[in-house]
Amino acid sequence: MASTTENVQPSAGFRPTTGFYVGVTALFGAVFGMLVGNAQDAPLIGLIAGAAIMAALAFGLVASGQERISRWGMIVLGAIVGYFVADVAGAIMGALSGWFFGWLIFWLAKGRYRAHLVPYLTPGQVLWHYTFRVICGAIFVFLITPILVVMPLSFNAENFFTFTPEMLQLKPEGYSLKHYNDFFTNSDWQAALKNSLLIAPAATMLAVGFGTLAAIGLSQPTVPFRRAIMAILISPMIVPLIISAAGMYFFYSRIGLQGTYLGVVLAHAALGIPFVIITVTATLVGFDRSLTRAAANLGANPVTTFFTVQMPLILPGVISGGLFAFITSFDEVVVVLFVGSAGQKTLPWQMFIGLREQISPTILAVATLLVAISILLLATVELLRRRSERLRGMSPG
Amino acid sequence: MTDRTTGPDQMTGATPDNGMRNANRANGKPGPMLSADGTPLKRSLRRAQRRQKIRALMLIAPLLIFVLLTFIAPIADMLFRSVQNQIVSDTLPRTVASLExxxxxxxxxxxxxxxxxxxxxxxxAAERKEHTRLGSRLNYELTGVSSLFRRTGRDVDDFGEVYEDAFNDLDPKWEDPTTWARILGSADWVGEAEGAEAPGPDFELRDDVASYLPLTAELYGIFAEFIQTEDGDSPMEEEPWTLVYTALYWDLQRQGFAYSGPEADLVRAAAQAASGFENVSLKALFIDSDKDWGDPEVWATIKTYAPEYTPGYFLNAVDRQLTPDGVEKRPANEQIYGILFQRTIFMSLTITISCILLGYPVAYILANLPMRTANLLMILVLLPFWTSLLVRTSAWKVMLQQQGVINDTLVWLGLVDDASRLVMINNQFGTIVAMTHILLPFMILPLYSVMATIPPSYVRASKSLGATNWTTFWRVYFPQSVPGIGAGSILVFILSIGYYITPEIVGGTTGTFISNRIAYHISSSLNWGLAAALGSILLAVVLILYYLYDRIVGIDNVKLGG
Structure with a gap:
């Protein structure tokens, strides 16, 4: 534990030894060099060269004392080297690596990595702290990469589901809007879009209408069988979709609703209801009942009270519940696959077919558009949540 | 314990209670407390509460009815269908009765x-074209029955030709549809049907004909109804099925046969002659049509599946079979559902554990970072959560393919040889990766909401008492986060066990779940009973977990979007 005593000093004045930052930079350089070398079939040379070059750079740049110039120099150097290895795309990658190493060298050398940490941590704890962050970063990358990868691929000029060499070299001819063009002109996709836009709002209206009333009823202080009722109303969310789909298929064919718009709308409304119930009851938890009593006291009848006092306050919850119900229906494919017929083919259904048969990357164009829509919806719901909590006097988190 | 002088009953002066009590005293009897309108307070409160309850129920009722009709009824229908087996006794009612x-x-x-x-x-059944449906139903239990029924359904038309010819040879009047109609139809009906446009008025049997010719009357009735409703023809113009001739022959053969009514001479003459007709054995005809009718196993299967309700589908769903000798295991090469259930459970568990391993660090860092940074990073969790399931599935298809992004990157880095690209899709690995990604937010969000409530002072206290980081985490922090793990795990497990879309697209043949099999039975093999039985088992598993979830977390506490 000798190092512990050494490290117990104000972090502002903390300076690691030269060996430490040169060594760590060399380690990163070695890994980086090995990867680059591997691509050129010379991993060992890459490893040694990477370690040596980075060690030298770390030592030299820190000794020069010119941080700003050094870091810009690293970016330019990286870009130039990258350009000779792999053209424009290489230059960009090179510049990014140059930026990273420039930042890394000074982050280590100036002891900045300890600046935000409590001073009594051992080196092992510091190492763990950053390892943990890197692990978390990797998980975030895992979460977001698939969605990010889809977007550039949707501009592919070829009918491939992967990056073409032209795309990687960032050549304009590698990119095109033809898949978007296909989406907006192909009658199959347009019919699917139209069906989705017809079914989802109808299902949302039903779910929100019934759901809001029921949520108000459920939030009354005394509701008999509350638990059982809640369990029934939430069950469409819990029961696996394939079972709901199977049951609805059997039952709706018996009563002649299978293959009709009404059948699909009813099914989707049932699936959206739990979301409305959950969001609206959550909003009503913080609702101040004395407001409705005050309104009644001032002579308003229950309907007026509801529309002028209660509704504006719970509206954010109702809208976000509605958005959930909308996205449930807009996204739903299993139930519509069974309850609907070819005439009710929705956007997800068309995508599902496309994925199974792998016809064209038009799916990716649609996917990108859907991601854009979900970003919009996410932003709306978040804003509504904050507004609702402000209205109810909670601090938005 | 109330102070003697300040307790409500000891107060003196003009309080409302005292006022009421004084009023009571003035009335001369100590009554219960009264509300403003003079009814006892207790009753009026109870009434108000009841009104409130009724109002709450009235508000809930429309939705409850809606959900019951559109969702619960279909589920109940599916459960019902998994044991329903009317098809055998509906299609072969007489055979089933005779087989008893x-x-x-x-x-x-x-x-x-x-x-x-x-x-x-x-x-x-062959006239109604129902025999093939029954054939495929029984084929689930005994292979070969389907083709047996189809073949015999084609041949059965000719079985009675002998009798038809015999009657026609005896007297050409039997060839005339009106003869039959007059013998069997009521006088009123014959009057109305004569000269009427086809299909004519609904056929009515003559009142007493059933006592003379019971079988003929029954079958002619079925014949007449069938051709009137299905073909739109009139019984006055159509020669009866050969079946009716056969029935008449059997009726005439009965002991003590007597007849009076229209065409009495004709019928009596036929009765005289009938004993001289060539008698054919139907047993021989059936076995001649398909020798499988001589196999007792076919008959045993029909008898076993004759009851209107059967556990057969459930037994099939657990690789058992209801045979005439009782419940038996299916042959080893047909035992697929046990493996499929095991695989579904195993993969769901793997996905749940992967979600815990990946979700725990993320939830921890989100709960411990400053609010601003945490909110920004939360977007990275919520964006996948909000993105269409199909978008995410297609993204994984793009990533994991052999010509996909990950393989391309690995090849470019030289880590994988171009010729030996990794197979990451259309197998269990693909399903597990894609579903872990899709369900990860459902783990992170409950974990985060639990971790956000763990007071940081506990951790600090533990450290200041000399615990190492690991001890602090394991003995102080982790136990407090267990409810979050429980909530997230059950949620992820429930969702993954019934997943359909993702395994269907990235699962290939080895990475599919029980739900894919259910879908297959509904849309491809059309074995709906088995699909319903598999669905019921899956539903039971999910409901048990749902119950646990409700116990542990409370269904009201489900949070959406953080």
Whole structure:
């Protein structure tokens, strides 16, 4: 534990030894060099060269004392080297690596990595702290990469589901809007879009209408069988979709609703209801009942009270519940696959077919558009949540 | 304990209570407390509460009815369908009744009487085109029955030709549809139907004909109804099925046959002659049509599946089979559902554990970072959560393919040889990766909401008492986060066990779940009963977990979007 005593000093004045930052930079350089070398079939040379070059750079740049110039120099150097290895795309990658190493060298050398940490941590704890962050970063990358990868691929000029060499070299001819063009002109996709836009709002209206009333009823202080009722109303969310789909298929064919718009709308409304119930009851938890009593006291009848006092306050919850119900229906494919017929083919259904048969990357164009829509919806719901909590006097988190 | 002087009953002066009490005293009797309108307070409160309850129920009722009709009823229908088996007794009612006398263990084919019943049932079923449906239903239990029914359904038309020819040879009047109509139809009906446009008025049997010619009357009634409703023809113009001729022959053969009514001479003459007709054995005809009718196993299967409700589908769903000798295991090469259930559970568990491993660090860092940074990073969790399931599935298809992004990157880095690209899709690995990604937010969000409530002072206290980081985490922090793990795990497990879309697209043949099999039985093999039975088992598993979730977390506490 000798190092512990050494490290117990104000972090502002903390300076690691030269060996430490040169060594760590060399380690990163070695890994980086090995990867680059591997691509050129010379991993060992890459490893040694990477370690040596980075060690030298770390030592030299820190000794020069010119941080700003050094870091810009690293970016330019990286870009130039990258350009000779792999053209424009290489230059960009090179510049990014140059930026990273420039930042890394000074982050280590100036002891900045300890600046935000409590001073009594051992080196092992510091190492763990950053390892943990890197692990978390990797998980975030895992979460977001698939969605990010889809977007550039949707501009592919070829009918491939992967990056073409032209795309990687960032050549304009590698990119095109033809898949978007296909989406907006192909009658199959347009019919699917139209069906989705017809079914989802109808299902949302039903779910929100019934759901809001029921949520108000459920939030009354005394509701008999509350638990059982809640369990029934939430069950469409819990029961696996394939079972709901199977049951609805059997039952709706018996009563002649299978293959009709009404059948699909009813099914989707049932699936959206739990979301409305959950969001609206959550909003009503913080609702101040004395407001409705005050309104009644001032002579308003229950309907007026509801529309002028209660509704504006719970509206954010109702809208976000509605958005959930909308996205449930807009996204739903299993139930519509069974309850609907070819005439009710929705956007997800068309995508599902496309994925199974792998016809064209038009799916990716649609996917990108859907991601854009979900970003919009996410932003709306978040804003509504904050507004609702402000209205109810909670601090938005 | 109330102070003597300040307790409510000890107060003196003009309080409302005292006022009421004084009023009571003035009335001369100490009554209960009254509300403003003079009713006892207790009753008026109870009434108000009841009104409130009714109002709450009235608000909930429309939705409850809606959900019951559109969601719960279909589920109940599916459960019902998994044991429903009316098709056998509906299609072969006479055969089923006749088979009750037959001993399935005897190893002998049923008697001629049963074959006669089968002939009647089969002929009608073939006319109605129901025999193939029954054939495929019984084929689930005994391979080969489907083709047996199809073949016999084609042949059964000719079985009665002998009798038709015999009657026609005896007297050409039998060839005339009106003869039949006059013998069997009521006088009123014959009057109305004569000269009427086809299909004419609904056929009515003559009142007493059933006592003379019971079988003929029954079958002619079925014939008349069938051609009137299905073909739109009039019984006055259509020659009856050969089946009706056969029935008449059997009726005439009965002991003590007597007849009076229209065409009495004709019928009596036929009765005289009938004993001289060539008698054919239906048993021989059936076995001639397909030798499988001589196999007692076919009959045993029909008898076993005759009841209107059967556990057969459930037994099939657990790789068992209801045979005439009781419940048996299916042959080893047909045992697929046990493996499929095991695989579904195993993969769901793997996905749940992967979600815990990946979700725990993320939830921890989100709960411990400053609010601003945490909110920004939360977007990275919520964006996948909000993105269409199909978008995410297609993204994984793009990533994991052999010509996909990950393989391309690995090849470019030289880590994988171009010729030996990794197979990451259309197998269990693909399903597990894609579903872990899709369900990860459902783990992170409950974990985060639990971790956000763990007071940081506990951790600090533990450290200041000399615990190492690991001890602090394991003994102080982790136990407090267990409810979050529980909530997230059950949620992820429930969702993953019933997943359909993702395994269907990235699962290939080895990475599919029980739900894919259910979908297959609904849309491809059309074995709906088995699909319903598999679905019911899956539903039972999910409901148990749902109950646990409700117990542990409370269904009201489900949070959406953080």
């Amino acid at each position: 006398r037959w001993d399935g263990q005897s190893g002998e084919v049923p008697d001629e009487q049963t074959f006669r019943a089968l002939y009647l049932d089969m002929f009608i």
